[in-house]
Structures are given as C-alpha cells and as structure tokens.
Amino acid sequence: ATPIAILVGTGRGAQLGILITGPEALEQAEKIDTVVLDKTGTVTSGQMALSSVFTGDDTDSARAFQLVGALEAASEHPIARAITAHSDATGRVEAFRNHAGRGVTGIVEGVEVFAGRPGFAASRGVEIPAAFVEAVDAAERRGTAVVAGWAEAGETARVRAVFTVADTVRPEGADAVAALHALGLRTVLLTGDNPAIARSVAAEVGIDDVVAGVLPEQKVDEIARLRAAGHAVAMIGDGVNDAAALATADLGIAMGGGTDAAMHASDITLVRSDLRAAVDAVRLSRRTMGVIR
Ligand code: ADP
Ligand code: MG
Numbered sequence: 001a002t003p004i005a006i007l008v009g010t011g012r013g014a015q016l017g018i019l020i021t022g023p024e025a026l027e028q029a030e031k032i033d034t035v036v037l038d039k040t041g042t043v044t045s046g047q048m049a050l051s052s053v054f055t056g057d058d059t060d061s062a063r064a065f066q067l068v069g070a071l072e073a074a075s076e077h078p079i080a081r082a083i084t085a086h087s088d089a090t091g092r093v094e095a096f097r098n099h100a101g102r103g104v105t106g107i108v109e110g111v112e113v114f115a116g117r118p119g120f121a122a123s124r125g126v127e128i129p130a131a132f133v134e135a136v137d138a139a140e141r142r143g144t145a146v147v148a149g150w151a152e153a154g155e156t157a158r159v160r161a162v163f164t165v166a167d168t169v170r171p172e173g174a175d176a177v178a179a180l181h182a183l184g185l186r187t188v189l190l191t192g193d194n195p196a197i198a199r200s201v202a203a204e205v206g207i208d209d210v211v212a213g214v215l216p217e218q219k220v221d222e223i224a225r226l227r228a229a230g231h232a233v234a235m236i237g238d239g240v241n242d243a244a245a246l247a248t249a250d251l252g253i254a255m256g257g258g259t260d261a262a263m264h265a266s267d268i269t270l271v272r273s274d275l276r277a278a279v280d281a282v283r284l285s286r287r288t289m290g291v292i293r
Contacts, residue, residue, distance in 0.1 A: 009288030017256070017271035018281045025267035028251040029285030031232045035180050035278075036223060036245075038237035039191035039201055040078060042255050043275070044167045046238065048082040051143065052164040054135035064161040065089060068115050068148045070108045071096070079146060080104070082165040083115075101192045101216040101241050103146075112157060115148040117192070121159055132159050139164035140194045166197070173205035176275035181206070183282055188226075190219055192241065219245040236278050238262050253278050 006023045013020045020026060037043050055061050069087025072080035074096040089108075096106040102123070103116015114124055118136050121128055126149055128136065139145035143166025151157040170176075180187055188209045189202045198212035211222050223245050226233045235242070235249035238258030243265040246252030252266035257273035270277040 005288055013284055016280050017277055019269040021267050026285045026288050029282055030289040032234040032251055034186045034231045034233045036188045036190050036235045038242050039189055039193055041238040042236055043173055044169050046078050048078040048165045048167045050082045050086055050165050054162040059160040067108050067113045067150055071106050071113045075104050079165050111150050113150040115146055118145055118147050121147045126157055128159050132162055135162040140196045143197055144193050169204050172276050176279055177206045179279040216241040220248050223248045
C-alpha cells in the first residue's frame with residue numbers, strides 16, 4: 001500500500017463524509033464479504049414512537065404512565081423517549097438501573113418498577129399473565145413490545161402494562177442494501193428486538209439474513225462466529241450496545257448521529273446519518289486499494 005494512495009483515499013473519504021481512522025481501515029474495507037447491520041437507529045430512523053398501551057382490568061393507564069414514565073425519564077434509550085413523550089411524570093426515581101439490552105428498573109415514589117423486553121419480566125421471576133401474552137404478540141407484530149410491572153402496596157410485583165413502540169425504516173435503506181448486494185456482499189440484520197419485527201424490517205429493505213432477540217454480548221458472539229467461519233465482517237451500528245460488536249468486527253462502521261461509544265469502537269465514522277455513505281466507504285476502499293496494486 002503506497003502512503004500516497006492511502007492519503008488520497010482518506011482525503012476523498014472526508015469529502016464524502018466518511019471519516020477513516022487509519023490505513024488498516026481501507027485495507028479491511030476492501031476485504032469484507034459480509035455486512036452486519038444493527039436494526040434500531042441503523043436500518044431504522046431510531047426515532048421511536050409509542051403506538052399503543054395495554055393495561056389489565058385492574059390498572060389505570062394513567063398509573064402506568066405515572067410510574068413507567070418516571071422510570072424511563074432516567075433512561076436515554078429511544079424506547080424511553082417514546083414513552084416519556086406521553087408522560088409528564090415527575091416522580092423521584094431511586095436505585096435506577098439500566099440492564100443493557102434488557103430493560104430498566106428503579107423505585108418510583110417508593111414503588112418498585114421494571115420495564116423491558118418480555119424476557120426481562122421472566123428473568124425477574126415475574127410471569128406474564130395470558131391476557132398480557134396476547135398484547136405482547138400483537139405488539140411484536142407491529143413493533144417492539146415493552147412489558148412493565150410493579151408492586152402496588154401490599155401486593156407482589158406483576159406485569160401491569162404492555163407498550164408498543166415502533167420506528168420506520170430509513171428512506172435510503174432499500175437502495176443502500178441493494179448497492180451492498182451489487183458489490184457482492186451478503187447482508188445480515190442483527191438486533192436485540194423480537195424476530196417478528198426484525199424479519200419485517202429485513203424484508204422491507206431486502207436484507208438477506210436475520211439474527212434477532214440477541215443480548216448485547218450475543219451480538220459480539222455472532223460477529224465472532226461469522227469471522228471464525230472465514231468471513232471478513234463489517235458491522236454498522238450506532239448504539240452504546242453495539243460498541244463491543246463494532247470493535248470485534250474486521251471493520252466497524254459507526255452511523256452519523258450515533259453514540260460516542262459506537263464512534264470510539266469503530267474504524268470508520270459516517271458523518272451523516274445515511275446508510276449510503278457505508279456503501280461509498282466500501283467502494284472507496286476498493287478503488288483506493290485497486291490503485292495500489
Ligand atoms: P437493538 O438491538 O434493537 O438496538 P437494544 O439492545 O438497545 O435494541 O435493546 C433490546 C431490547 O431491550 C429492546 O427491544 C427493549 O425490549 C429492551 N429495552 C432496552 N432498553 C429499554 C428501556 N429503557 N425501556 C424498555 N425496554 C428496554
Ligand atoms: Mg441501534
């Protein structure tokens with residue numbers, strides 16, 4: 001690799017809004033055969049909106065917004081913003097905990113509250129009653145299901161609300177995926193979200209394979225597994241939870257507008273929040289390395 005060609009490639013990248021950390025990034029980008037994409041914030045806009053709330057017969061939705069709204073006000077997840085947008089809860093939260101890729105817990109005005117993926121309830125020893133299971137299934141067909149529960153005075157904790165939150169695929173998503181395929185690359189959607197919505201997002205933009213329902217540490221395992229199978233893997237992500245997977249990939253690409261953690265873990269940062277810039281990065285690396293040989 002001649003230093004001049006690398007310099008020219010890096011400079012051209014900067015003009016295209018592609019920030020390249022070093023010469024290895026261009027070399028890696030040229031070799032990749034598989035592109036793994038995070039869903040929320042990468043293939044979708046990440047601007048989640050609340051579309052429904054289901055509460056059981058004995059729970060008022062105002063009570064759900066009061067407790068869960070206050071709890072989520074302490075979280076920075078896009079899901080939390082979708083819920084707090086519909087709540088003016090100001091309740092004090094004590095012992096707040098973020099369980100990465102799972103959910104959140106805390107004590108709101110003396111009441112123990114949790115909110116998270118359906119499996120998060122079970123992991124806390126709380127079963128999901130039949131009426132709520134149906135609400136979860138309905139939510140997962142339309143987006144992400146958030147299950148919330150708490151213990152009212154004198155009662156034990158149980159599931160008392162199911163929220164549906166969803167966002168939309170990026171307008172350039174299908175074009176970008178088609179361009180990756182035209183470059184001979186296989187695409188994989190990797191998400192902590194449920195398989196139903198993951199499959200529907202993948203179908204909407206034309207992504208080849210889906211790995212869904214994974215916890216953040218399993219995202220890393222999946223990248224490692226692909227590499228062990230002989231693939232050269234690029235990972236595109238935006239979130240705090242993607243950082244370890246971005247660092248594990250042969251080439252980590254951080255979406256513009258994403259978290260600092262994702263940028264620090266990546267070899268390439270896209271200035272704009274536009275998936276087509278990731279395609280430009282692969283093309284640029286091939287052109288740059290082609291000149292070198
Ligand atoms: P993704 O892989 O789609 O970026 P995450 O790993 O951030 O998703 O989260 C996985 C799942 O964990 C979410 O789909 C949601 O069910 C749950 N979750 C995470 N954070 C929260 C939160 N603050 N409130 C409710 N649920 C959450
Ligand atoms: Mg994301």
